[in-house]
Amino acid sequence: MSIWEYANPMKFMQTSGWLLPWVTGMTLVCLIGGLFWGFFLTPDDYKQGSTVKIIYLHVPAAIMGTSAWFMMLVTSLIWLVRRHHVSALAAKAAAPIGLTFTVIGLVTGAIWGQPMWGTWWAWDPRLTAFLILGLFYLGYIALWAAVEDPDTAADLTSVLCVVGSVFAFLSRYAVLFWNQGLHQGASLSLDAEENVADVYAWPLWTCIAGFLLLFVLLVLLRTRTEIRARRIAALLARERRLA
Amino acid sequence: MIPDLGKYAGAVLGAYGASILLLVGLVLASLWQARRMKRALDAVEARARARAGEATDV
Numbered sequence: 290m291s292i293w294e295y296a297n298p299m300k301f302m303q304t305s306g307w308l309l310p311w312v313t314g315m316t317l318v319c320l321i322g323g324l325f326w327g328f329f330l331t332p333d334d335y336k337q338g339s340t341v342k343i344i345y346l347h348v349p350a351a352i353m354g355t356s357a358w359f360m361m362l363v364t365s366l367i368w369l370v371r372r373h374h375v376s377a378l379a380a381k382a383a384a385p386i387g388l389t390f391t392v393i394g395l396v397t398g399a400i401w402g403q404p405m406w407g408t409w410w411a412w413d414p415r416l417t418a419f420l421i422l423g424l425f426y427l428g429y430i431a432l433w434a435a436v437e438d439p440d441t442a443a444d445l446t447s448v449l450c451v452v453g454s455v456f457a458f459l460s461r462y463a464v465l466f467w468n469q470g471l472h473q474g475a476s477l478s479l480d481a482e483e484n485v486a487d488v489y490a491w492p493l494w495t496c497i498a499g500f501l502l503l504f505v506l507l508v509l510l511r512t513r514t515e516i517r518a519r520r521i522a523a524l525l526a527r528e529r530r531l532a
Numbered sequence: 533m534i535p536d537l538g539k540y541a542g543a544v545l546g547a548y549g550a551s552i553l554l555l556v557g558l559v560l561a562s563l564w565q566a567r568r569m570k571r572a573l574d575a576v577e578a579r580a581r582a583r584a585g586e587a588t589d590v
Binding site (some may be wrong): 346385514 | 534537539540541544547548551555557558561562565570572573580583
């Protein structure tokens with residue numbers, strides 16, 4: 290079986306309809322379980338006090354804010370190369386979810402930064418790239434809404450997505466090579482020396498899984514909505530031709 | 533059960549409140565759009581089937 294079978298809207302609707310209840314269940318377990326574990330069952334940090342609990346929202350939201358854009362990049366490239374409509378619709382469906390995660394990352398970062406850094410905001414490379422990524426999300430959504438022909442809209446938004454990937458990349462990796470600013474490096478990495486303590490890391494991994502599953506769940510749900518909207522438009526166009 | 537958040541209670545609860553509000557809003561908006569679109573498609577498809585039936589009767 291080929292992955293390109295899912296480019297068929299009928300096949301996508303069938304498979305996603307089967308997957309949705311399972312993904313919903315796993316999302317609820319990971320997200321509620323992870324947040325409960327992190328908020329109620331972990332100790333305060335010796336330096337940051339109780340603000341360390343913000344990590345269970347801020348880090349997963351920031352990871353998913355950039356990951357959503359990378360997913361949109363892949364599906365946009367598939368649209369540009371292979372012209373699969375489901376791919377373009379999946380990118381369109383993911384944008385409001387990525388924007389919400391980005392806003393959560395920015396808001397929780399500001400709330401966390403104020404007591405720890407003494408400022409709500411700094412023009413730090415990672416923060417600035419992340420803010421610009423948020424603006425790219427807004428532009429992407431606005432462009433889909435502004436262009437009437439769906440194929441033209443998919444073409445233009447795909448190009449915008451490729452351009453915006455620079456800022457998704459910068460906001461994810463700027464701390465590794467742009468050695469200035471307030472933001473620290475990765476909270477979790479394969480290098481054990483850099484990781485947060487296990488007591489925080491395990492609930493954090495659970496929350497990251499929860500945010501990832503929520504993203505998958507909402508992309509499936511919203512792509513199904515977009516496919517139905519496209520089908521409605523096709524049927525109404527046929528009605529008008531027959532009238 | 534409720535942890536003592538100390539002097540940072542406002543910051544922590546504010547972060548959780550804002551995030552949960554945004555996530556719940558996103559989920560509700562997605563569900564509402566999904567249901568609205570499904571109802572609209574059902575109505576359009578029913579109309580198309582009725583029209584096809586009329587054409588067959590003629």
